[in-house]
Amino acid sequence: MTAVHNPDALIWDIPGGIHPAERKELSNRTPIQQAPLPKRLSLPLAQHLGAPAETVVAVGEHVLKGQLIADANGFVSVPVHAPTSGTVSFIGPQPYPHVSGMFAPAIVIDSDGLEQWCSLTPCQDYRQLDRDALVALIRQAGISGMGGAGFPTAVKLNARPTQKIHTLIINGTECEPYITADDLLMRERASEMISGIDILVQLIQPDQVLIGIEDNKPEAISAVRSALSEGNYQLKVFPTKYPSGGEKQLIQILTGVEVPSGGLPADIGMLCHNVGTCVAIHDAVVHGKPLISRITTLTGEALATPMNVEVLLGTPVGELLAFAGLDQSKLNRLIMGGPMMGFTLPDFAVPLIKTTNCLLASTTAELPPPPPAMPCIRCGECAEACPASLLPQQLHFFAIGQEHEQLKAHNLFDCIECGACAYVCPSSIPLVQYYRAAKGEIRDLEHKQLKAEQSKQRFELRQERLRRADEQKEVERQARAAKAAQAKAAQAQAAPAAGNDGSAAKPAGLSDAQKKLKIEASMAQVALKKAEKQLATHARAELQAQVDELRSAAASAQQALDTAIAANPPTAATPPAAADGALKKAKIDAAMLRAQVRKLEKLETPSSEQQNQLQHLRAQFEAAEKRLASLEAQTSATSVKETEAPDSLKKAKIELAMKRAELKKAEKAESDEATLHSLREALAHAEQALHQAEGASNKPAPELVRTDKKPIDQATRALKTEVAFARADLRKLERDENSPAEALAAARQRLADAENQLQQHAGNC
Numbered sequence: 002m003t004a005v006h007n008p009d010a011l012i013w014d015i016p017g018g019i020h021p022a023e024r025k026e027l028s029n030r031t032p033i034q035q036a037p038l039p040k041r042l043s044l045p046l047a048q049h050l051g052a053p054a055e056t057v058v059a060v061g062e063h064v065l066k067g068q069l070i071a072d073a074n075g076f077v078s079v080p081v082h083a084p085t086s087g088t089v090s091f092i093g094p095q096p097y098p099h100v101s102g103m104f105a106p107a108i109v110i111d112s113d114g115l116e117q118w119c120s121l122t123p124c125q126d127y128r129q130l131d132r133d134a135l136v137a138l139i140r141q142a143g144i145s146g147m148g149g150a151g152f153p154t155a156v157k158l159n160a161r162p163t164q165k166i167h168t169l170i171i172n173g174t175e176c177e178p179y180i181t182a183d184d185l186l187m188r189e190r191a192s193e194m195i196s197g198i199d200i201l202v203q204l205i206q207p208d209q210v211l212i213g214i215e216d217n218k219p220e221a222i223s224a225v226r227s228a229l230s231e232g233n234y235q236l237k238v239f240p241t242k243y244p245s246g247g248e249k250q251l252i253q254i255l256t257g258v259e260v261p262s263g264g265l266p267a268d269i270g271m272l273c274h275n276v277g278t279c280v281a282i283h284d285a286v287v288h289g290k291p292l293i294s295r296i297t298t299l300t301g302e303a304l305a306t307p308m309n310v311e312v313l314l315g316t317p318v319g320e321l322l323a324f325a326g327l328d329q330s331k332l333n334r335l336i337m338g339g340p341m342m343g344f345t346l347p348d349f350a351v352p353l354i355k356t357t358n359c360l361l362a363s364t365t366a367e368l369p370p371p372p373p374a375m376p377c378i379r380c381g382e383c384a385e386a387c388p389a390s391l392l393p394q395q396l397h398f399f400a401i402g403q404e405h406e407q408l409k410a411h412n413l414f415d416c417i418e419c420g421a422c423a424y425v426c427p428s429s430i431p432l433v434q435y436y437r438a439a440k441g442e443i444r445d446l447e448h449k450q451l452k453a454e455q456s457k458q459r460f461e462l463r464q465e466r467l468r469r470a471d472e473q474k475e476v477e478r479q480a481r482a483a484k485a486a487q488a489k490a491a492q493a494q495a496a497p498a499a500g501n502d503g504s505a506a507k508p509a510g511l512s513d514a515q516k517k518l519k520i521e522a523s524m525a526q527v528a529l530k531k532a533e534k535q536l537a538t539h540a541r542a543e544l545q546a547q548v549d550e551l552r553s554a555a556a557s558a559q560q561a562l563d564t565a566i567a568a569n570p571p572t573a574a575t576p577p578a579a580a581d582g583a584l585k586k587a588k589i590d591a592a593m594l595r596a597q598v599r600k601l602e603k604l605e606t607p608s609s610e611q612q613n614q615l616q617h618l619r620a621q622f623e624a625a626e627k628r629l630a631s632l633e634a635q636t637s638a639t640s641v642k643e644t645e646a647p648d649s650l651k652k653a654k655i656e657l658a659m660k661r662a663e664l665k666k667a668e669k670a671e672s673d674e675a676t677l678h679s680l681r682e683a684l685a686h687a688e689q690a691l692h693q694a695e696g697a698s699n700k701p702a703p704e705l706v707r708t709d710k711k712p713i714d715q716a717t718r719a720l721k722t723e724v725a726f727a728r729a730d731l732r733k734l735e736r737d738e739n740s741p742a743e744a745l746a747a748a749r750q751r752l753a754d755a756e757n758q759l760q761q762h763a764g765n766c
């Protein structure tokens with residue numbers, strides 16, 4: 002960036018513009034005064050463009066000067082700080098500086114008169130801060146544009162990252178008649194202003210800085226020039242013309258570049274800040290002071306001593322006017338702002354806010370009421386005066402007809418509401434009022450359309466979501482159905498396979514006959530083990546003989562089981578249910594094929610295709626019949642094996658029991674020897690038959706087991722009972738730890754005696 006101010010630097014002119022009476026001399030002859038501390042201050046939560054701040058204090062809370070009382074509520078918002086120390090006495094609707102006389106949310110502080118500051122954190126060297134930290138300091142200080150628009154400064158500094166800001170414009174124009182706040186600020190605080198510009202330069206890193214001041218402020222120009230003597234910013238002084246202070250107009254004057262219609266200075270790499278904003282940035286960063294006061298012009302012929310004051314935000318307008326010597330009898334119209342762009346205040350109770358650069362208490366002679374409006378005579382004066390090259394008379398007609406599209410097409414929103422057109426209008430038409438109303442209508446309409454569009458989008462998105470959910474459900478349903486069909490098909494495939502070779506059937510187990518043999522073998526083993534146990538305890542001859550018999554019986558039972566399993570291994574067996582199912586299916590297949598074959602055979606003149614089909618079906622039918630025959634043979638063999646052997650064994654047993662019963666009956670009846678012999682022979686044959694049947698079924702010989710069940714005599718029974726009782730008594734005593742040794746010895750002796758007696762008796766028998 003190249004250095005130094007240059008008085009002869011190039012400047013450009015803007016279209017239109019007017020030269021109303023400046024009347025700045027009323028207030029620019031005295032230094033800035035300090036306004037008195039009011040007893041009560043009202044701080045609106047919306048003193049800027051964007052979302053109102055959010056209260057962070059409560060009624061009754063004591064606050065210090067500079068303390069945060071309402072925080073920024075969103076990106077385009079700024080916080081509010083207590084302008085003095087005192088107590089929060091009210092939070093709610095309060096008179097607001099607006100032409101309508103509206104109320105708006107505010108925090109009311111009753112001053113304690115002490116002006117006690119909160120702890121401030123000045124930044125000694127902001128150059129050490131990164132960009133975000135520096136912007137955060139400005140944001141936290143609650144700074145919004147001090148020129149009148151009130152746009153949050155930190156938001157303005159967050160220009161689009163891709164957009165390089167090459168030119169920083171500092172607006173010291175103050176073109177509006179009567180207002181001299183910036184003039185006095187530049188005169189008295191030029192060094193702070195330059196310091197603020199330094200901070201902006203640190204943030205933005207522009208290629209050049211242009212400071213624009215109208216030539217009607219010689220003292221301010223001189224002060225800034227002096228402050229710049231060691232600086233490297235370019236001061237541009239240009240002829241006074243209203244409204245040179247408009248942002249777009251100033252850029253055009255200083256650079257010759259026009260901001261495109263509907264665009265922003267940032268779109269062409271430029272940024273514009275007011276001189277008052279620069280001082281506020283200096284105070285915030287260097288001293289850590291938030292924005293709690295500003296310099297405001299108190300002027301107009303209704304005031305005895307017009308002046309500029311440094312005043313705390315929230316100070317009631319009435320108190321300020323009183324301080325400047327308001328003569329109520331002279332007052333005709335009280336305006337916040339200048340005579341061109343300001344608005345009439347309906348109430349003295351409204352507070353001064355961050356954007357208030359002037360209070361104009363005018364007399365009737367000074368600002369006479371406008372004459373009644375007359376019809377437009379299409380003189381074109383308004384178009385000549387418009388600095389934005391608009392067609393004010395056309396806009397006026399479109400506004401009356403509420404032709405919004407035409408208004409937008411004729412760039413209504415490029416109108417800066419400077420009032421130059423209305424100022425020159427010979428018909429005294431309040432043109433700006435029409436434009437403001439039309440802008441409001443269009444914004445309302447667009448807001449409603451936007452909301453409707455958003456609702457529509459939400460509805461369409463919901464419909465789309467529901468549609469996708471339905472589709473997803475349908476896909477899932479189809480997937481489930483396909484999976485079920487697959488499982489069914491796999492089952493259907495598995496069934497015939499099992500019917501054909503048994504490989505896919507459930508594992509075959511033992512047949513019923515084999516199970517029976519297995520149980521008998523197990524029982525024989527159990528009986529053998531029991532006897533062996535007894536033999537181990539009482540080694541006697543008859544027990545040894547019994548064990549031998551039982552061992553032989555167990556071996557025979559096991560052999561019978563092994564033989565049965567070897568003859569018909571369990572793995573080769575087809576489970577009855579599967580075999581039944583396979584047989585049934587084979588029958589159905591064969592029947593269906595047969596029906597198809599017969600149907601085709603009935604055709605008198607079958608086509609070649611039908612003949613081929615018949616041949617194919619016959620082959621299939623033949624295979625099906627073979628399969629059926631095979632399954633039927635398998636089933637019948639299984640059935641014979643499972644049913645025949647047990648039946649013959651049963652018959653033999655019954656026959657033997659009958660022959661034995663006949664013999665016993667004959668013996669009891671003391672029949673003759675010939676009858677008894679015949680019956681004994683019949684019994685022997687029955688026993689033979691049973692042995693054969695058992696042999697066929699591989700069952701152990703029954704007579705070996707029966708030896709254990711020979712009838713015993715009364716004496717043996719009594720002795721056995723005595724042995725059992727003696728053994729039980731002994732065990733009972735042995736289980737009891739406290740049993741006397743004598744009792745145990747007696748019990749053992751009793752058992753030994755009983756066993757000896759039983760043994761002797763058995764030996765005698």
Ligand code: SF4
Nearest residue numbers: 377378380381383426
């Ligand atoms: S200056 Fe007034 S009368 Fe003339 S054209 Fe414009 S609006 Fe009509």
Ligand code: SF4
Nearest residue numbers: 387416417419420422
């Ligand atoms: S108020 Fe609008 S239309 Fe009228 S002169 Fe100013 S910019 Fe042009």
